[in-house]
Amino acid sequence: MKIFKRIYEGIMIILVMITIVTLWTEQAYNTFINRFIWFVFFIDFVVRLWKAEERWTFLKKNPFLVIAVIPLDQFFQMARIVRIIYLFRIKTITKYYIQPFVQKLTYQSKLYIFGGLFGVLALQSLILWWIEENITSLWMSFSLVFQHLLFFGHRAIEVHASATLWMFVVTSVIGVILHGLALQWLFSQAEPIYNKVKNTFES
Known part of the structure; x- marks a missing residue:
């Protein structure tokens, strides 16, 4: 089970890396990639929240993660603001998946x-x-x-x-x-x- 968990977390980090690539390239499918990866992280967040023994405690411990999964980029048209939101989301999510390795x-x-x-x-x-x-x-x-x-x-x-x-x-x-x-x-x-x-x- 632990091996599967590590593989899963590794896949999530790879998805983050793919998102970073879209920041430096201008392709027609970048928006689709970002939305798909956001959807994967959102489902992951919902499942973790649902499985948490104390859901409110989980939310209080991960306030930036809560903000990161909110699709704020959909409410802005300026590319600069959308880019900042993407960067914040990527950094927050990456830290969340890397932190368990760091703590050990x-x-x-x-x-x-x-x-x-x-x-x-x-x-x-x-x-x-x-x-x-x-x-x-x-x-x-x-x-x-x-x-x-x-x-x-x-x-x-x-x-x-x-x-x-x-x-x-x-x-x-x-x-x-x-x-x-x-x-x-x-x-x-x-x-x-x-x-x-x-x-x-x-x-």
Whole structure:
């Protein structure tokens, strides 16, 4: 059952990656893809809510997920606003499915993952510098990779090679993972301080 769950969550992350691709391409079927994937996530959300022992607690723990599954993009015609909604939805949903993996990692495992991910990003930078004519220097390549890492879904350059597009998609997903790790670290550091302050006021 656990293996099936991991495969299912992996498929959901792949769907997110497909959605990211539509942000950088202009195809007639992009709207259909986005709506279909939103529908899959919506059904998943409804099932999880229905199976939750305490539904109100589930909603309070996942407020951004609730907002993400609402089809707000249907109420706006401006492409910029729709894009922001897409980015918010993608980032929120990705974090939701990646977080269970992140929470099980030990501190040492996280250090190894950080090192491995930055190694992958360095390799991506070298490959992009080699295959993209628009990238004129290795420093520019590093800069573009880290822009996609930090600013999720950011379109910093017109790409020509399909391999470049997929590398930027992977970089965006890595960015979400790193954001999740960073937030988890911040919360773990802030929790003892919060408890200490709370106990001080209660005593």
